[in-house]
Amino acid sequence: MNFMVYFIPMVVLGSFLFALALSKVRYFRTFFTLSFLVANVSSGVAYSILFSNLFSETGPVNSFLYKTFGFTIPWFSDPQLALLSIAIIVTWKFIGYYGLILFAGMEAIPKSLYEAAELDGASKWTQFWRITVPLVNPALTTVLVFAVNLTFGIFTEPYMITGGGPMRRTLTFLLHIYTTAFQRMNPSYAATLAIVTGALSYGCVILVRKLVEREVHLV
Amino acid sequence: MKTRKKIKVGTVLLYIIMFVLSIIWIYPYVWLFLASVKPSEEIFTRFWPTRLTLEHYRFIFETATRMERPFIRALFNSIFIAFTITFSVVFTSAFIGYALSRLRYKGRNAVFNFIIFQMLFPGFMFIVPLFVLIKNLGLLNTYSAVILPSLISAWGVFMFAQSYKAIPQDYIEAAKMDGASTFWIILRVMLPLTRSTASIVGLFTFIGAWDNFMWPLIVMKDYNKMPLAVLLASFNHEYGSYVGPLMAGAVIQTIPMVFIFLAFRKYFLQGISMSLK
Numbered sequence: 034m035n036f037m038v039y040f041i042p043m044v045v046l047g048s049f050l051f052a053l054a055l056s057k058v059r060y061f062r063t064f065f066t067l068s069f070l071v072a073n074v075s076s077g078v079a080y081s082i083l084f085s086n087l088f089s090e091t092g093p094v095n096s097f098l099y100k101t102f103g104f105t106i107p108w109f110s111d112p113q114l115a116l117l118s119i120a121i122i123v124t125w126k127f128i129g130y131y132g133l134i135l136f137a138g139m140e141a142i143p144k145s146l147y148e149a150a151e152l153d154g155a156s157k158w159t160q161f162w163r164i165t166v167p168l169v170n171p172a173l174t175t176v177l178v179f180a181v182n183l184t185f186g187i188f189t190e191p192y193m194i195t196g197g198g199p200m201r202r203t204l205t206f207l208l209h210i211y212t213t214a215f216q217r218m219n220p221s222y223a224a225t226l227a228i229v230t231g232a233l234s235y236g237c238v239i240l241v242r243k244l245v246e247r248e249v250h251l252v
Numbered sequence: 253m254k255t256r257k258k259i260k261v262g263t264v265l266l267y268i269i270m271f272v273l274s275i276i277w278i279y280p281y282v283w284l285f286l287a288s289v290k291p292s293e294e295i296f297t298r299f300w301p302t303r304l305t306l307e308h309y310r311f312i313f314e315t316a317t318r319m320e321r322p323f324i325r326a327l328f329n330s331i332f333i334a335f336t337i338t339f340s341v342v343f344t345s346a347f348i349g350y351a352l353s354r355l356r357y358k359g360r361n362a363v364f365n366f367i368i369f370q371m372l373f374p375g376f377m378f379i380v381p382l383f384v385l386i387k388n389l390g391l392l393n394t395y396s397a398v399i400l401p402s403l404i405s406a407w408g409v410f411m412f413a414q415s416y417k418a419i420p421q422d423y424i425e426a427a428k429m430d431g432a433s434t435f436w437i438i439l440r441v442m443l444p445l446t447r448s449t450a451s452i453v454g455l456f457t458f459i460g461a462w463d464n465f466m467w468p469l470i471v472m473k474d475y476n477k478m479p480l481a482v483l484l485a486s487f488n489h490e491y492g493s494y495v496g497p498l499m500a501g502a503v504i505q506t507i508p509m510v511f512i513f514l515a516f517r518k519y520f521l522q523g524i525s526m527s528l529k
Contacts (some may be wrong), residue, residue, distance in 0.1 A: 052385065068277050072277055075506055078484050078502075079284075079505040082488050086498075215379050236370075
């Protein structure tokens with residue numbers, strides 16, 4: 034649950050900025066898109082192994098931090114940080130994908146709206162808040178719903194990297210269901226958990242739609 | 253004059269930031285690949301290897317086989333499972349999609365709505381019942397256990413049904429006039445016309461099947477039939493200190509996906525923008 038608090042703001046903000054930057058650049062767009070998207074097609078097990086080594090005590094990230102700033106971060110052994118690290122890794126994977134969904138939404142906004150706003154003397158900042166943000170709403174809702182579903186369905190990363198530890202902080206819903214059913218051999222409890230989790234995720238999706246979704250009319 | 257200069261500086265800055273970020277995003281891949289070809293003692297100490305070596309690949313293909321972790325077999329298992337699933341999903345979706353969008357019979361809308369309704373439930377809710385089902389069928393530790401649950405995809409059916417709607421009825425009438433059976437119409441008229449949908453469905457199914465980890469982990473305990481992902485995970489669990497071979501395994505697991513992605517990126521992007529609708 035905690036995971037959601039880190040992951041959703043991070044991924045939504047990140048992909049929004051990515052989409053925004055992508056709509057501003059004119060050259061090398063394919064290169065940027067591909068380099069962000071290639072993270073998305075990486076296989077769960079492989080990149081979990083990769084990141085658990087990359088962020089390990091002696092890994093390149095920590096040795097870089099040690100050389101430049103003189104300290105290391107216990108990415109996976111500190112209970113609270115472990116969750117954040119997994120959230121960072123999953124964000125790394127999904128920014129390209131969600132960013133492109135948002136980008137497609139931004140591209141669908143007619144250019145004439147911006148020109149009209151320009152003539153009326155609206156600043157870039159006003160244009161962004163009054164045109165881009167409201168009109169990209171359907172794409173934003175899609176991304177939020179995807180991200181919510183993802184938080185409930187995340188399994189490979191915590192299983193591979195932390196195994197639910199330290200102090201059960203990275204025990205996600207799916208991992209909890211899995212360990213209950215197949216390691217502690219308690220399938221009926223696991224089934225109950227699954228139903229509760231399903232209801233929760235459904236509730237969250239409805240909540241997101243209620244809060245965020247607005248009817249958009251392009252005239 | 254001043255504002256123009258300001259915009260230019262901003263643009264240049266934006267490009268620099270984007271390049272740096274892109275490199276950060278690719279960096280893990282580069283590191284992964286380099287780690288798999290450099291000598292073990294250099295993995296954590298240097299970025300550029302002093303010499304290239306294939307010893308980790310040799311280790312994972314030869315030594316690991318003797319440790320009862322047959323990686324070559326696992327690779328072929330993965331390929332076999334992913335191809336079977338992809339092939340089956342594309343064809344079943346093409347046929348079921350046709351039945352749901354073009355054939356007229358009672359209760360068609362009910363079936364269609366049921367399929368969509370069914371998509372609302374997240375997959376993890378059915379893990380326990382599905383496991384019990386597979387166990388009662390006596391399929392644990394067989395390829396069927398991995399393949400069977402993903403043979404038909406509601407999402408694929410939905411995608412095909414949607415894209416068939418855009419094809420004019422005249423084509424079908426013309427084919428019928430020439431004496432084509434429904435079977436022939438789907439294979440020779442509909443499927444070629446919806447080639448991009450077929451590619452998108454196939455591509456995403458393949459990636460999903462290749463990447464699927466949890467389900468094979470649950471139903472497969474036989475090292476000889478494990479797909480690559482699961483075998484790699486179990487290897488990581490027991491021999492985590494063999495970093496080099498692990499990296500080599502991770503490269504083998506990732507490379508097909510990266511190549512497929514680069515080759516079919518057009519359809520991948522189409523698929524993403526389609527998920528908006």
